[in-house]
Every structure is written in C-alpha cells, then in structure tokens.
Amino acid sequence: MREPDSFGEPALKALFAGDFHIGAAVNPRTMKTQEQLLRHHFNSITAENEMKFESLHPLEEVYRFGAADELVSFARKHKLAMRGHTLVWHNQTSDWLFQDGHGASVSKEVLLDRLKSHINTVVGRYKNDIYAWDVVNEAVADEGEALLRRSKWLDIAGDGFIAKAFEFAHEADPGALLFYNDYNESNPLKRDKIYTLLKSLLDQGVPVHGVGLQAHWNLYDPSLDEIRTAIEKYASLGLTLQLTELDMSLFRFDDRRTDLKEPPAELLELQAERYAAVFKLLREYKDVISAVTFWGAADDYTWLDHFPVHGRKNWPFLFDEQHRPKAAFDRLLQE
C-alpha cells in the first residue's frame, strides 16, 4: 500500500473543483484502509450500507446508529460533504416494517406511519451533516409496461408511497436536497419511465429536487449518446443531477471471465479512454450536475468482485489496488 506521504499527484477533487463534488462510497473498514486516498482525492462520501433501513432500524423499537455515526464523524473531521443513502428501497429493508405481530401485512396507514417515524428519526438526526438524501431508491420497473416495480411498498401503500417519502423527508429537514435514485438510468426505456415518474411528482408539487444517476456502467454500455440524452432529459425537468454510484466495470454484465488475476493492459487503456470521454461529457453539463460519486474509491474494494458474476475480480476505479493512480486518472489530468 502507498505511504501516506506519497500522495503527490494533483487531487481529483481539485481537477473538478469548478465543476462538481467528487465522492466515494465508504464503509467503516474502507474509511480506515482508504483513509489517505479519501482525504487526498475526494470531497464527499456516501455510506455504502450503513444508512440503509435494515442497518439503522433492525427492529421496530431498535435503532443502531453506531456505524453510520462513525462515517458521519469521519466526514465532519475531514470536512467532506455527505450524501444520505437511502430511505425507501425494496432491498435491505427489515421485514418487520411490512408486518404486524402475527406476520400478516400491515395496512397502508401503519406502513406510512412507520415510514414517517423512520424518516423523522434518521433525517432529523443527521440534519446538520447530510446535505442530500436518496429518498427513494430504484422504484421504477426495468422492463415491461408497468412504471413501478413490484414491491411490498407498492403492494401495501400503492404508488403514493413515493410522494409521501419525499414529503416526510422535507418535513424532517427542509434544507436537505432530496433525490430519486436509480440504475439503468441511461437506458431509453427506463429513462423515459424515470422521467415520467419525476414529472408526475413535480406536477403534484412533491418536494423532489434531484435525480441520482447510479451510473453502474462498463466499458461498452451505455453509449455516450445515451448518457447525454438521459442527462438532457432529466435536466429539462429543472432538477439537479448527481452521479451517485459510478463504477466502470471492465466487463460486460454477463461476461464470465473469472480467471483474471491482473487487469489486462488493453482493457485498462479502454477504461482510460472511456473515463476521459465520460468526464468530458459530464463537464459539459456541470451547470446541472452537482456531484459525481464513485461506488467505492480504489480497486482493492468493489462490490463488482462479487456481482453480477461471483469471483470475477474487477478493476472499475481510477485508483489501483495499492491506491496509485491508474491510466484513467492520468488521462483525466491531461484533459
């Protein structure tokens, strides 16, 4: 691993200082193992898992804030902006929320009351530290005609749960920027559905301020044109945009190459070209994009090592396993 005093290269956050925040998802372990890298190159963080419903609120009467608080203190100590992630999602959400004492589904009223209480507690607690929240994560259906994905939220509360979540969050912290966050956000079909959802929320006067483009991308998809069209379409709603979970996988989604121990040089070169092209495009839209957050910070830790192909090592970031700048970082320096 690099020595703490070896971070001589210009900081990524400085390269984009006039453009947008540069963020990383962190957890209590990477907060330590990647501390120097985070402090040198980034000016924003997001909790990888620690603010998800099941992490914070495992039982109705029990909140566990320990890990989330540690990340908040880290952000405070090092003067990093912090995004909150996430209040309403179909994954990593405790079962008790949707059930009564006998395991039967609760009513819409009970579910929304519980949601309100959760949001009040969590958003209220971090009011002075978290400037933006992913209020609703991944509610839109990837395929087919339906706008929204099937979920317990939708089954029990109907489509109004989305507006309610934003209203509760706005009440809990009127100063926070509230985001709708989703993946496949540049895919034309999904993009248009996300747009339809956001437009309808805005038409109803729901306090939604931004759209999070997760940006789990790879060397080949989505195309730059698709990214550009998505940005323009969301921006046409007058919303702020943030890339919230950027990583640039070296592989297509279903590539089953699990034998690689080192990243092939030609793929790193493609990755450098791709990152340069993507950041050039993002910079064109700096007036509407306020942050670009990676879903990690360096190649020693990425969820892509286990997903979607278990055991397929990936190298999706600008920094290598030793936290040294990769070709992609050098290319950004030359832009």
Ligand code: GLA
């Ligand atoms: C989604 C979620 C994130 C994270 C990633 C995978 O994109 O929004 O919180 O769980 O999946 O790590």
